[in-house]
Amino acid sequence: MPDFKELTDVKRTLPLLLATVAAIGLGQQGAIAQGDDNAARTPRVGGESFQAPAAPSAGDTPAETQAPNTDYKPLLPNQTRAPQPSQKTEVEVASVAKGLASPWALEFLPDGRMIVTEKAGKIRIVAKDGKVGEPVAGVPKVDSRGQGGLLDIALSPSFAADRLVYISYAEPREKGNGTSVAKAKLIESGGTAKLDEFKVIFRQTPTYDGDKHFGSRLVFAPDGKLFVTVGERSDKATRGQAQDLTSGLGKVFRIDTDGNAAKDNPFTGGEKARPEIWSYGHRNVQGAALDGQGRLWTVEHGPRGGDELNRPRPGVNYGWPLASYGLEYSGEKIGDGVTMAAGTSQPVYYWDPVIGPSALAFYDKDVFPAWKGDFIVGGLVSTGLVILKVDSDKVVTEERVPLDHRIRDVKVGPDGAVYAVTEGEDGEILKLTPKKSS
Numbered sequence: 075m076p077d078f079k080e081l082t083d084v085k086r087t088l089p090l091l092l093a094t095v096a097a098i099g100l101g102q103q104g105a106i107a108q109g110d111d112n113a114a115r116t117p118r119v120g121g122e123s124f125q126a127p128a129a130p131s132a133g134d135t136p137a138e139t140q141a142p143n144t145d146y147k148p149l150l151p152n153q154t155r156a157p158q159p160s161q162k163t164e165v166e167v168a169s170v171a172k173g174l175a176s177p178w179a180l181e182f183l184p185d186g187r188m189i190v191t192e193k194a195g196k197i198r199i200v201a202k203d204g205k206v207g208e209p210v211a212g213v214p215k216v217d218s219r220g221q222g223g224l225l226d227i228a229l230s231p232s233f234a235a236d237r238l239v240y241i242s243y244a245e246p247r248e249k250g251n252g253t254s255v256a257k258a259k260l261i262e263s264g265g266t267a268k269l270d271e272f273k274v275i276f277r278q279t280p281t282y283d284g285d286k287h288f289g290s291r292l293v294f295a296p297d298g299k300l301f302v303t304v305g306e307r308s309d310k311a312t313r314g315q316a317q318d319l320t321s322g323l324g325k326v327f328r329i330d331t332d333g334n335a336a337k338d339n340p341f342t343g344g345e346k347a348r349p350e351i352w353s354y355g356h357r358n359v360q361g362a363a364l365d366g367q368g369r370l371w372t373v374e375h376g377p378r379g380g381d382e383l384n385r386p387r388p389g390v391n392y393g394w395p396l397a398s399y400g401l402e403y404s405g406e407k408i409g410d411g412v413t414m415a416a417g418t419s420q421p422v423y424y425w426d427p428v429i430g431p432s433a434l435a436f437y438d439k440d441v442f443p444a445w446k447g448d449f450i451v452g453g454l455v456s457t458g459l460v461i462l463k464v465d466s467d468k469v470v471t472e473e474r475v476p477l478d479h480r481i482r483d484v485k486v487g488p489d490g491a492v493y494a495v496t497e498g499e500d501g502e503i504l505k506l507t508p509k510k511s512s
């Protein structure tokens with residue numbers, strides 16, 4: 075359910091929240107002093123104190139062992155370098171489909187087949203035996219330069235009845251490009267498939283002539299509204315628009331299936347703002363998933379350091395580029411070089427060095443009992459998966475599953491296995507199951 079109360083609460087309590095965050099920041103010494111009796115069993119990383127992890131499964135050392143790219147310290151407990159679980163989950167990895175050309179997104183069809191987007195602008199259906207089908211006809215032209223292309227695909231919540239699919243893509247436009255969302259009917263007959271009744275329902279604007287930071291993920295909420303995540307087009311000329319409510323750059327949107335702003339969105343009360351906006355101050359959100367309560371979570375690419383996990387709440391500003399735990403690739407600071415800015419929310423969690431978070435899934439099956447209720451993050455830079463156990467909206471453990479491939483998407487299969495899509499010209503779908511003890 076869209077939560078009026080949450081929205082109202084955020085507006086009412088934002089100053090209080092900020093004051094609290096500021097107090098935590100200023101009172102860090104006090105917070106550490108208060109935990110002194112726990113000091114002996116409190117793991118210390120980089121000179122900062124973690125709150126003792128609440129998870130009984132937590133071990134003593136973080137999964138991340140590399141030196142950070144920045145000198146920034148986390149403002150909140152458990153905000154980075156959470157301990158890895160004491161018991162590692164051993165996985166078996168099988169390749170279940172090969173020969174996909176830069177696959178970008180994967181969804182399971184109700185009959186167990188997979189539907190996959192390829193960056194250059196193709197959609198393919200992968201049979202249960204891994205056979206990759208011919209391209210689906212009727213896919214629009216995409217601008218596949220750089221980070222652009224055919225991006226995410228989502229099935230209508232009532233796909234079995236309406237056969238509707240929703241796609242996001244870098245749309246070539248006059249004087250540039252931009253992320254657009256379209257819906258179409260997937261028609262299959264005689265072994266071929268096509269998109270019918272194709273219709274663009276939403277366009278991120280302004281149009282910009284660039285090849286970076288298109289986002290994007292599509293996630294249907296339990297109320298049938300569609301979350302659309304995008305980027306801020308990366309360049310210094312555009313990134314500031316992540317803070318501009320009259321711009322569509324650097325936002326999470328919430329729309330209906332015709333592309334209209336959801337009526338109970340946070341900026342539909344006559345503000346000088348785009349009514350489709352759900353949250354703002356985002357850099358490049360390429361992972362999004364609902365948790366067990368149906369709440370949206372996202373991962374976004376930071377600059378050098380500063381990849382983030384957020385739980386986007388309505389009307390909340392997630393800080394970019396005013397505050398970041400990362401640096402420019404040149405090593406220069408971002409803006410004023412601060413990790414906290416007034417009126418902005420801290421990330422739930424961040425990574426420094428970056429993992430390159432490409433995708434987010436929520437594990438709600440039983441095949442991996444240790445991961446039940448955890449988030450699974452796809453990593454481009456980390457070439458594997460990151461498993462995050464979250465308790466009370468805080469990360470309590472972080473586990474790494476190396477896969478030796480840049481991971482572009484990750485999904486939980488209907489069979490409870492985890493499926494990871496590898497980046498590149500000869501992309502694969504990897505199936506992860508628990509290693510059988512011998």
Ligand SMILES: [Ca+2]
Nearest residue numbers: 382392393394
């Ligand atoms: Ca942020």
